Amino acid sequence: MYFLTELKEGLAISFRAIRANKMRSVLTTLGIVIGIVSVTLMATAIEGVNRAFERSAAAFGTDVLYVQKFPWVSNEDWATIRNRRNLEVPYVAKVERQASLIDAVAPVVTTRRRLTYGINSMEGAMVSGTTAAYLSTAGVTLNDGRFFTAEESSGGRPVCAIGAVVAENLFPNEDPIGKTIRVAGFPYTVVGTFEKQGGLFGAFTSDNRVFVPLFSFQTHYGGRRRDVTIQVRVADLKQMEDAKMELEGIMRAIRHIPPGKPNDFSINQQEILTQTFAPISLVIATIGLFITGLSLFVGGIGIMNIMFVSVTERTREIGIRKAIGAKRRTILIQFLSEAAALCLIGGILGLAIAFPLSLIVDQVLPTAMPLSVVFISIIISLVVGVISGFLPAYRAARMDPVEALRYE
Amino acid sequence: MNVIELNAIVKTYDMGGAEQVMALQGVSLNIKKNEYVAIMGPSGSGKSTLMNIIGCLDTPTSGQYLFNGLNVSDMNDNDLAKIRNREIGFVFQTFNLLARSDSLHNVELPLIYAGVPSSERKRRAQETLANVQLGDRSHHKPNELSGGQRQRVAIARALVTKPSIILADEPTGNLDSKTGEEIMMLFEDLHKAGNTIILVTHEAEIAEHAYRTIRLRDGKVESDEIVTKRRVYQRAHAS
Numbered sequence: 001m002y003f004l005t006e007l008k009e010g011l012a013i014s015f016r017a018i019r020a021n022k023m024r025s026v027l028t029t030l031g032i033v034i035g036i037v038s039v040t041l042m043a044t045a046i047e048g049v050n051r052a053f054e055r056s057a058a059a060f061g062t063d064v065l066y067v068q069k070f071p072w073v074s075n076e077d078w079a080t081i082r083n084r085r086n087l088e089v090p091y092v093a094k095v096e097r098q099a100s101l102i103d104a105v106a107p108v109v110t111t112r113r114r115l116t117y118g119i120n121s122m123e124g125a126m127v128s129g130t131t132a133a134y135l136s137t138a139g140v141t142l143n144d145g146r147f148f149t150a151e152e153s154s155g156g157r158p159v160c161a162i163g164a165v166v167a168e169n170l171f172p173n174e175d176p177i178g179k180t181i182r183v184a185g186f187p188y189t190v191v192g193t194f195e196k197q198g199g200l201f202g203a204f205t206s207d208n209r210v211f212v213p214l215f216s217f218q219t220h221y222g223g224r225r226r227d228v229t230i231q232v233r234v235a236d237l238k239q240m241e242d243a244k245m246e247l248e249g250i251m252r253a254i255r256h257i258p259p260g261k262p263n264d265f266s267i268n269q270q271e272i273l274t275q276t277f278a279p280i281s282l283v284i285a286t287i288g289l290f291i292t293g294l295s296l297f298v299g300g301i302g303i304m305n306i307m308f309v310s311v312t313e314r315t316r317e318i319g320i321r322k323a324i325g326a327k328r329r330t331i332l333i334q335f336l337s338e339a340a341a342l343c344l345i346g347g348i349l350g351l352a353i354a355f356p357l358s359l360i361v362d363q364v365l366p367t368a369m370p371l372s373v374v375f376i377s378i379i380i381s382l383v384v385g386v387i388s389g390f391l392p393a394y395r396a397a398r399m400d401p402v403e404a405l406r407y408e
Numbered sequence: 409m410n411v412i413e414l415n416a417i418v419k420t421y422d423m424g425g426a427e428q429v430m431a432l433q434g435v436s437l438n439i440k441k442n443e444y445v446a447i448m449g450p451s452g453s454g455k456s457t458l459m460n461i462i463g464c465l466d467t468p469t470s471g472q473y474l475f476n477g478l479n480v481s482d483m484n485d486n487d488l489a490k491i492r493n494r495e496i497g498f499v500f501q502t503f504n505l506l507a508r509s510d511s512l513h514n515v516e517l518p519l520i521y522a523g524v525p526s527s528e529r530k531r532r533a534q535e536t537l538a539n540v541q542l543g544d545r546s547h548h549k550p551n552e553l554s555g556g557q558r559q560r561v562a563i564a565r566a567l568v569t570k571p572s573i574i575l576a577d578e579p580t581g582n583l584d585s586k587t588g589e590e591i592m593m594l595f596e597d598l599h600k601a602g603n604t605i606i607l608v609t610h611e612a613e614i615a616e617h618a619y620r621t622i623r624l625r626d627g628k629v630e631s632d633e634i635v636t637k638r639r640v641y642q643r644a645h646a647s
Contacts, residue, residue, distance in 0.1 A: 326493075
């Protein structure tokens with residue numbers, strides 16, 4: 001009925017009380033400030049890990065199957081897997097000819113080599129030999145220029161496309177397109193650069209990678225028997241499972257595996273990573289938020305404590321208010337709003353501190369404090385205030401006016 | 409018409425265990441509208457307990473209390489709060505003003521609890537302060553006022569809801585005699601204006617301002633008589 005008037009009056013009293021006890025209020029609120037800072041930063045960091053993962057996973061492409069010697073996630077005996085025969089480049093042609101549910105196949109062989117351009121160099125960059133079809137079988141986007149053509153690829157032309165980190169290292173102040181870099185001494189002309197991917201899986205990102213035609217790769221860096229990854233893009237995402245079955249059949253035939261024997265190759269896909277990562281991410285988030293939530297809990301206890309002090313100190317005031325007609329509810333609202341106001345101030349201060357800190361986190365992980373976190377932490381600090389204020393406020397509301405008026 | 413009707417009011421306090429203290433042992437009395445009554449008695453006579461019950465701050469253990477014909481003996485906390493808010497104006501010995509609030513806000517407070525809208529609240533509080541000659545002190549806090557001024561703010565607070573009774577507990581107890589006289593004159597004026605006043609005191613001199621004195625002893629009414637020799641201070645300018 002008069003709820004709004006009561007709330008308004010309650011808030012006015014709260015702010016007067018908070019101002020009257022500035023030092024105490026600041027110290028009490030500090031617990032909430034620290035709690036909100038740690039919870040929001042943790043949420044921001046978790047958001048960053050998730051975003052980094054999503055970006056990395058996107059680089060694999062949702063519709064791409066990776067036929068490889070090694071599985072990405074496995075609980076099989078490592079020795080058995082290591083003893084598998086390497087995959088070979090000629091498989092690609094066979095898969096292309098026999099599979100009906102796919103629209104691109106590309107072999108990828110990779111090694112590490114030193115890159116140089118003028119005085120700039122980069123140690124241990126990844127060098128991948130592949131075909132023109134690669135661009136359709138990976139989640140990469142060209143930033144500038146082009147990928148090499150089928151003719152350049154089969155002709156073994158000395159051209160290359162480079163990742164963003166390679167471009168930054170070798171060409172800090174120059175446009176890389178058309179320049180000739182040396183990959184372990186052999187010259188390659190840059191025809192394209194990729195957009196930066198970032199992400200968690202350094203070994204899979206295109207950022208620190210140079211792509212050269214497969215034929216050139218084999219000529220310069222040898223190893224026709226080097227293990228090959230066969231990247232297959234499925235024509236229709238809805239037929240992913242069928243395509244996988246078909247691919248498995250073709251590979252078993254190529255490798256002459258008798259029925260009943262297990263595969264001696266693995267078919268990997270992005271889903272495996274997301275499925276593996278999701279529960280890990282959930283556990284990290286739960287534990288992280290729980291631990292940081294503890295500090296908020298401690299802050300709440302601080303608020304409860306000081307509210308008990310405040311109620312005891314103002315026993316007489318409560319008696320006066322009751323004598324002139326304040327109902328239990330009125331007193332309850334008065335003290336609840338004081339606790340909530342304290343926590344709200346703490347929450348807002350906490351956010352004001354956490355926001356610049358989240359920009360520092362952003363330097364390490366691709367993140368920004370999510371707007372939802374801002375709203376949630378404001379709501380959480382209100383809730384903490386109301387919960388921790390409840391017992392003291394309830395005690396105040398239930399005071400006997402006669403006793404309270406007699407209190408010295 | 410009786411504003412207050414007490415029938416065989418008993419109040420006992422549990423002192424822990426089986427021990428009980430009987431503060432009021434069957435008090436019956438009536439107070440009419442526009443009466444000016446003093447309740448007297450030595451300490452331990454039960455006058456504070458009686459005042460708390462009349463003021464609806466406490467409920468009797470047994471007996472019936474009719475306030476304006478309404479049975480308040482078994483009302484719940486909220487209904488009692490409402491009665492205190494609208495029907496009873498308290499004036500305390502120690503003033504009991506809110507230290508952090510100015511006079512205006514102190515006087516406004518009962519109206520806030522009554523749900524009166526802000527602008528009307530301010531107007532009525534200001535008006536009532538002016539009636540106790542404190543119209544120019546509305547933004548002073550209690551510690552910026554003299555004792556007499558504080559008690560007048562408290563009286564304004566008691567009056568602002570136009571209550572059925574004014575319940576004053578030793579209203580001059582913390583004031584020097586000169587200021588006490590002023591306050592008693594103010595009560596005189598209030599009584600003339602039609603207010604019902606109940607004065608709780610142990611000082612015979614103060615009780616003599618009333619028209620009727622009820623003496624309590626050991627939780628019972630010892631005597632209930634009309635004051636024959638009323639003491640009325642004359643205002644300086646009126647003499």
